[in-house]
Amino acid sequence: MTVSLPAESVSGASPSRVSALRAEAEALYLGTRPRTRAAAAATTHLYDGVPMHWMSDWSTPVPLIVQEARGARLTDVDGHGYEDFCLGDTAALFGHSPPALVEALARQMPQGLATMLPTPDAGAVGDLLARRFGLPRWQIATTASDANRFALRAARAATGRPRILVFDGAYHGAVDETFVELSAAGTPGNKASLLGEPRDLTTLTRIIPFNDVAALEEALADRTVACVITEPALTNCAMVLPTPGFHAALREITRRTGTLLLIDETHTLSTAPGGYAALHGLEPDLLVVGKAIAGGVPTAVWGMSEETARRFRQAKQRAADGHSGIGTTLSGSPLQLAALRATLEQVATEAAYAHMNALADRLETGLTAVIDRAGLPWHIARCGARVEVVRAPQPCRTGAEARLAHFPALEAAIHLALLVRGVLISPFHDMMLCSPATTAAQVDRLVAATGEVIDRLAD
Ligand SMILES: Cc1ncc(COP(=O)(O)O)c(C=O)c1O
Structure with missing residues (x-):
């Protein structure tokens, strides 16, 4: 019919x-x-x-x-x-509640939930993340919003540059500076839906259409952008897939202009065990995965290339001791580590x-x-x-x-x-x-x- x-x-x-x-x-x-x-x-x-x-x-x-x-x-x-x-x-x-995760949580729960110290699972989790996603240095956060916020801060610290670039239609969680959009006329501005934000976020955030290589070339040309943050495919509007050659151009232009590339795999982890980036060889400098990475236990991870980690460490050494604006108290907890290990080893x-x-x-x-x-x-x-x-x-x-x-x-x-x-x-x-x-x-x-x-x- x-x-x-x-x-x-x-x-x-x-x-x-x-x-x-x-x-x-x-x-x-x-x-x-x-x-x-x-x-x-x-x-x-x-x-x-x-x-x-x-x-x-x-x-x-x-x-x-x-x-x-x-x-x-x-x-x-x-x-x-x-x-x-x-x-x-x-x-x-x-x-x-995958059974292997439930068992791991049941084992960990009587042994401490939040200690602000690592457990023996920590090293194994680092190894599992490095093998799966191909980046060597990892940190744990509690939500993908936090992980993106920390990774962006690390990118700015590592490069000493003030700006970031996002693609129109993207969503990366409750990360202030990513709440921008292009109007129907193509004018950048704060998202019309954003609440309680008095600042014009476009002062430090550039926004261009996804799949637009010419706009990307222009937006990165003055070398003031620390980092491009993007999902490999936009999944928070109707799904927008990359056009052929877009990711190769994105990586080439970011490298040429000294701009870091942060791939947010929070949703595209659906693609393959190492996400879209590993499957398609995208070679990001920073990578974020949240939501399902620990099977639903509030956890996210962010990884860095060796070079990004080195520059981040240098910036950290130059800064005064005290609050870095990166990290939260419950992050890297025994519960998260147990959940990450079980999910990576036995579930995903x-x-x-x-x-x-x-x-x-x-x-x-x-x-x-x-x-x-x-x-x-x-x-x-x-x-x-x-x-x-x-x-x-x-x-x-x-x-x-x-x-x-x-x-x-x-x-x-x-x-x-x-x-x-x-x-x-x-x-x-x-x-x-x-x-x-x-x-x-x-x-x-x-x-x-x-x-x-x-x-x-x-x-
Ligand atoms: C691509 C992407 N990154 C980050 C986030 C933020 O995740 P959370 O709300 O768990 O912090 C989301 C949420 O939908 C997302 O779709």
Whole structure:
């Protein structure tokens, strides 16, 4: 059967079918979840009713309250089960509570959680990180936001340069100086969504379109930029993959101008055991990985090349003793080290990635068939186990193009309609992850539910 959506629903202009789908899903959600509603009502002293305000960004009328998350499945307090393809927005990329991690945590927990001193796991973790990601010197942080902040500070200290460069459409966590964007007219400015920031961040941050080699050449020419920070592919708008030759040019220009290159693999760790950079030989000076790197225990890592570490050490020796602005008290804790070791040694294995990628292939094939059958101008973008429906006929090359592929009302209706059919995808855009615990049957359920939802939109 060929179904075609009315043009207005594809453009996300809240047409009647999109609102009908959403209204129907909302009624079903509320009508079948009395405990969820009661638990949500008992959160008077939480701002916005949730422990972290992003949790109210889901499409549900009241938050889904999780009773249990295990492997690639969630169960809510009303007993409804969900195939989880959101996986904590990548924090649970390797599945919820992998048994090897749980065992390692159970071993460590009675022996100290936070000592501000290393345990015997520390050296092993350093070796594992160096082998996997190809950089020789590592530090541990507690979130990817922190790791990016510290790596940028290290880059500035090492080079003695004031500026950084980010690509339009990127997100690197709660790192002040990366909260910039290009307006529709191409003017740099603070992100319109940023709260509580009185400074003009573009004073020290340059921003250019991703995949734009000429703009990069110009932005680095005066040699005042300490560091370019980028994901290998932008994953925080609709997915924007690098165009052929872009990374080679980025590395050549950064080297030629003495600019450090920081690759943020927090999301693209989905690509391969060593992330996108190792798979594609990107040779960064600094590398950050957060979220899933310790299986969901709050942990991030940042690595340096030998030369960057040497220059950073020199800067540290020149500075006065005292607060460096790099590091936090809970970072490098025994708990994090145990979690990192277990995840790197036993969970995020080659075999796990082979499984994740094979299922992501299956998901891509299934979703492509659903999209083609409906004749929709959408396509699938991939970074290994990370699969995204992009609402544009062709790959997006820049953040600006990716913004045009966003249709919030349509997306929210689809997310909620999938959720009441027992499938969870990311609340922010149409992102899905396959974990080592995900099964082919779960993938097939997601594909079938997507087909059903698209058919409902076209009724
Ligand atoms: C690429 C990237 N880097 C860093 C972060 C920040 O991670 P966290 O929120 O865990 O600090 C994110 C969060 O989504 C991210 O997508």
